[in-house]
Amino acid sequence: MSPPLDTERPLRSDARRNRERILEGARGAFAALGAEAQMDEVARRASVGVGTVYRHFPTKEALLGELVRQKLTRMTANTRVALERDGEPFGVFADLLRENAGLAARDAAIQYAMLGAGERVWELARAEQDELRGLTGELMARAQRNGTMRPDVSPADIPMLMCGLCATMTHTAPGFDWRRHLELIIDALRAR
Amino acid sequence: MSPPLDTERPLRSDARRNRERILEGARGAFAALGAEAQMDEVARRASVGVGTVYRHFPTKEALLGELVRQKLTRMTANTRVALERDGEPFGVFADLLRENAGLAARDAAIQYAMLGAGERVWELARAEQDELRGLTGELMARAQRNGTMRPDVSPADIPMLMCGLCATMTHTAPGFDWRRHLELIIDALRAR
DNA sequence: AAGCATACGGAACTATAATTCCGTTTGTCA
DNA sequence: TGACAAACGGAATTATAGTTCCGTATGCTT
Numbered sequence: 408m409s410p411p412l413d414t415e416r417p418l419r420s421d422a423r424r425n426r427e428r429i430l431e432g433a434r435g436a437f438a439a440l441g442a443e444a445q446m447d448e449v450a451r452r453a454s455v456g457v458g459t460v461y462r463h464f465p466t467k468e469a470l471l472g473e474l475v476r477q478k479l480t481r482m483t484a485n486t487r488v489a490l491e492r493d494g495e496p497f498g499v500f501a502d503l504l505r506e507n508a509g510l511a512a513r514d515a516a517i518q519y520a521m522l523g524a525g526e527r528v529w530e531l532a533r534a535e536q537d538e539l540r541g542l543t544g545e546l547m548a549r550a551q552r553n554g555t556m557r558p559d560v561s562p563a564d565i566p567m568l569m570c571g572l573c574a575t576m577t578h579t580a581p582g583f584d585w586r587r588h589l590e591l592i593i594d595a596l597r598a599r
Numbered sequence: 600m601s602p603p604l605d606t607e608r609p610l611r612s613d614a615r616r617n618r619e620r621i622l623e624g625a626r627g628a629f630a631a632l633g634a635e636a637q638m639d640e641v642a643r644r645a646s647v648g649v650g651t652v653y654r655h656f657p658t659k660e661a662l663l664g665e666l667v668r669q670k671l672t673r674m675t676a677n678t679r680v681a682l683e684r685d686g687e688p689f690g691v692f693a694d695l696l697r698e699n700a701g702l703a704a705r706d707a708a709i710q711y712a713m714l715g716a717g718e719r720v721w722e723l724a725r726a727e728q729d730e731l732r733g734l735t736g737e738l739m740a741r742a743q744r745n746g747t748m749r750p751d752v753s754p755a756d757i758p759m760l761m762c763g764l765c766a767t768m769t770h771t772a773p774g775f776d777w778r779r780h781l782e783l784i785i786d787a788l789r790a791r
Numbered sequence: 792a793a794g795c796a797t798a799c800g801g802a803a804c805t806a807t808a809a810t811t812c813c814g815t816t817t818g819t820c821a
Numbered sequence: 822t823g824a825c826a827a828a829c830g831g832a833a834t835t836a837t838a839g840t841t842c843c844g845t846a847t848g849c850t851t
Contacts, residue, residue: 419797419848445838447801456800461840522714522766529772563774564783570770571763571780574714578762580721582755588763591756595787611818611827637808639831648830653810 426463428453430477433470433516441577442471442519472531474516479535482507486542497555500546501593508569508589512576521573540566557598568592618655620645622669625662625708633769634663634711664723666708671727674699678734689747692738693785700761700781704768713765732758749790760784 418426432453436444446467450457464470489503511517520528529536544562551558572592575585610618624645628636638659642649656662681695703709712720721728736754743750764784767777 421848422798425798443838446840447838450801457839458801458841458843459799462798465840467839522769526770526772560783561774564779566772567767567770567775567780568763568783570775571760571766574763574766575759577714578718578759580718580758582753583759583762587756588759591752591760591787592783595783599791608827613818614828617828635808638810639808642831649810650812650830651828654828657810659809 422463425453425455425459428455429460429463429470430473433474434514437471437474437515437519438513441515444515446470468528469531471516471519471528474514475520475528476532476535478510478514478517479532479539482510483535483539483542485510486539486546490542490546495555496546496550496553497597500550500556500596503543503546504565504593505589508572508585511569511573512585518573518577521570522577536566555598556596560596614655617645617647617651620647621652621655621662622665625666626706629663629666629707629711630705633707636707638662660720661723663708663711663720666706667712667720668724668727670702670706670709671724671731674702675727675731675734677702678731678738682734682738687747688738688742688745689789692742692748692788695735695738696757696761696785697781700764700777703761703765704777710765710769713762714769728758747790748788752788 417423429449432451432455433444433449435452436449440448446457446460449470450460453460460470464473485506486503489499492499511521516528520532540562543565547556547560547562547565550556551560572585572588575583575588609615621641624643624647625641627644628641632640638649638652641662642652645652652662656665677698678695681691684691703713708720712718712724732754735757739748739752739754739757742748764777764780767775767780
């Protein structure tokens with residue numbers, strides 16, 4: 408048996424360039440208009456026809472999924488860096504949350520995926536989620552061993568809390584401030 | 600000048616009955632299918648034509664708005680009862696949150712209104728919100744005076760946190776449990 | 792530099808769901 | 822009980838946004 412039949416020839420140069428443009432256009436469109444931004448708008452910002460968008464991403468969900476995947480990858484990278492840092496573990500963890508929340512705050516795709524409506528999008532990046540949860544768990548375990556984090560919180564609580572935080576991010580209502588919300592969450596995780 | 604020109608003759612008996620049926624049908628439809636349930640489905644459950652639904656509520660938003668208003672009114676009533684109870688103020692407050700969160704958990708209209716998508720719906724019940732926030736504030740002030748609640752949380756924080764909680768309610772993802780989320784929030788509000 | 796697979800553009804198509812319209816029915820009041 | 826305003830039903834309309842199609846253009850290979 409010969410190895411992988413994964414014989415996909417590399418993309419043509421224009422296609423490779425366009426794929427990037429589309430992702431960039433999508434980031435802009437979703438950042439500006441939320442996840443309801445239309446595919447036509449994405450195409451316009453990418454200076455490309457809608458057909459081309461669909462050549463690269465079979466559905467809007469797939470496009471959102473790719474953006475989510477990329478953002479989770481960056482969060483995972485942040486987490487790796489945090490694991491290297493040495494310092495008071497709870498503080499390191501809290502800073503990581505602040506940093507990753509900041510990434511989410513500027514990303515309508517993540518918010519969309521986290522807010523129920525986009526459960527399918529979320530699943531497209533399951534592998535990335537699992538990896539992130541694993542690394543986060545390691546950091547949390549340290550803080551718990553050292554007694555600075557509540558012993559009864561689990562890595563699975565974090566996505567739930569972040570999901571709630573994203574809800575605050577999408578609102579502009581008076582009194583809604585995701586940074587404040589995050590600080591309350593962090594305090595909730597701290598050991599008494 | 601004669602008093603109010605508010606000369607609206609009472610609804611015809613069938614209209615009054617249908618209005619109730621529609622609200623009931625809407626509660627059922629939204630509970631079963633979420634806020635994306637269609638107007639046709641609402642009509643079907645109410646055993647009424649779509650036209651009749653629109654005779655009573657000019658838009659879907661107006662219908663959702665009325666459901667939200669009614670639910671907030673019930674929450675306000677709960678809060679009034681809580682203000683009468685005498686007991687450890689923080690505990691009374693926490694129980695109130697548990698009770699009202701329970702109401703929200705069974706109400707897709709409230710969840711929809713709280714999750715950004717429905718900001719307009721939310722505004723239709725501004726008066727009810729303001730009243731609820733006011734009463735809640737009184738209860739919180741008591742707990743703060745008595746030293747059982749963090750002195751730096753304000754009544755305006757509660758809708759924000761409840762909004763996040765609603766995000767958890769709409770999810771079925773593993774590890775997502777709104778009761779757990781709520782307990783974490785309650786702990787965050789408790790004085791150290 | 793010809794040949795061709797790959798990729799592009801964007802008008803047209805489709806699906807979905809809210810909303811309107813109007814002919815018919817039903818309560819209410821004299 | 823007859824007349825009429827109020828209310829009803831649901832097929833038809835409209836609006837929006839995702840997706841498809843196909844004629845044209847372009848990069849790559851020989």
